[in-house]
Amino acid sequence: MSGLSEHARQQVEMHRNVAHMYRRRSAWAFSEAFQEERNDILMSLAPPREGGLALDLGCGTGIMLDKLSARYGRVTGLDISQEMLEGYDLSDLREGLSVGLVRGDMAALPFATGRFDAIICRSALHHMEDEEGVLAEIARVLAPDGRLILGEPANDNLLTRAARAWVKRRPSYGKIHTIDRAYTRRQLRELLEGAGLVVRREVRFGFIAYPLCDNPDLVPVLKKMPFANAIASGLRAFDRLLSHIPLLRTQSWYTILEVGRAAPHPAAGPGATAS
Secondary structure (H helix, E strand, O other), X not given: XXXXXXXXXXXXHHHHHHHHHHHHHOOOHHHHHHHHHHHHHHHHHOOOEXXXXXXXXXXXXXXXXXXXXXXXXXXXXXXXXXXXXXXXXHHHOOOOOOEEEEEOOOOOOOOOOOOXXXXXXXXXXXXXXXXXXXXXXXXXXXXEEEEEEEEEEEOOOHHHHHHHHHHHOOOOHHHOOOOOOOEOHHHHHXXXXXXXXXXXXXXXXXXXXXXXXXXXXXXXXXXXXXXXXHHHHHHHHHHHHHOOOHXXXXXXXXXXXXXXXXXXXXXXXXXXXXX
């Protein structure tokens, strides 16, 4: 891992300090159920490819690896943090599943061009210093008919912007993130288009439940309430209702996209003139 940028080295150090936080988060049943619902939506957009190759970028402790390995012939998880990778127990794989782990930088993927039929990038892009470079690398290693399933925080709602600004002022925040962004619908599409990628499907996720269930360490409200699991279940059900209301669905905290390569422009025919 020599030659890492300063930001990449900061990311390694940050993850070394907080890998335990990601494991602790799953100890809360309401948070685990929230994460599972989001992961199931991500997987619902991933096209099944028998014998296909899948890549989980920023795989962390391997939340998505088992799900991917049940659908694809070979799965690779990549993360810049060795501590995160060590949170996934390769020795406990079910028979017939094929999973490999790689420590690497998303801005310089150590894979051949056009290798992967499916790439999952869950809540990782907004931590990257060079978003354009990361998306260019994703586009490079994605097969021509492959799919990127991208999950990212949304920033279309003024209330969510204000809430994020409040969270960022908390003393514990700097220990968790070195760079943290959220994207408007337009910003995310512009980034993808710049890498030659286009959105095929969109699912909006997380309204009322998101700030309470996603990270109980930062917003510890439900942790202190009786019947927290039942309350969170009701909030998630209400969120699902909101996601189907046209005027409200774009105001979510999170967006999940199925992304493919943009169709190549047809070559100019005989007699065509440059504009």
